[in-house]
Amino acid sequence: MELTESGRLVLAVFSFILGSMVGSFLNVCVHRIPQGLSVVKPRSRCPKCETPIAWYDNLPMLSWLILGAKCRKCGLPISWQYPLVEAITGALFLAVYWRFGLVAATPIYMAFVASMVLVTFVDLTDWTIPNEVTFPGIPIGVALAVAGLYFPESGLLLGGPIEAMIAGFAGGAFLYLLDKAALLLLGKRGMGFGDVKLIAMVGTFFGYKGVIVTIIIACFAGSIIGIAMILLTPKKEGEESAGHYLPFGPYLAAGAVLHLFFGPQLVELYLSTLTPAI
């Protein structure tokens, strides 16, 4: 659909606001899903004084700033993680709209980036990857690949249902074997089975290119940040690192999101660095 410049701007602003509101809901999910609680009921309340949070104190990012990062009633500090999740989700929704425009793919990929934000923050805080994302995510990816055959104008980045299934399985199998190899060679777990399900979901959504780009980005970013953290974290006496869990989900999620926005360019860049110019 053709839009005027101002129409595009209004939709861009709307995308950001929608994303930050979804981010506000994701904060609830990040907090409650690991505890097995309902994400719908009860309404959000202060964990200390248990005052239900009024809508005007629950505006994405703004309320946190206005309230000075404190509960209005009891002054309990509110983590900066809340506005951060809202800002990231808002920015990603805006980016999805900017990249895809007004097509069927846009709301689908908004839901996808939201699920990646959820995966990232649950893995960072709870060291798990929620099955609430990957269990529906894998069949939804396959269903989209089927739907893509009938709706070529959807704007979806798809390879086809057979590729989606093979890529999902192969991606999962690769990370599973990598995990087993790490256990065998280094004597410690590289990652959890949640990462296996997550890359399988990425495979069903984006095909084999998506899997390759995501794994390369995740390993690259993971090793740089992992090494930096080992160097920067002071060693504590008596602390053994063998059982330490390194969250890999955030890197996979970041890789998948980067593939969503820059996939073809990244593949081209990678191939051009492998093939010397003649």
Ligand SMILES: [Zn+2]
């Ligand atoms: Zn309070």
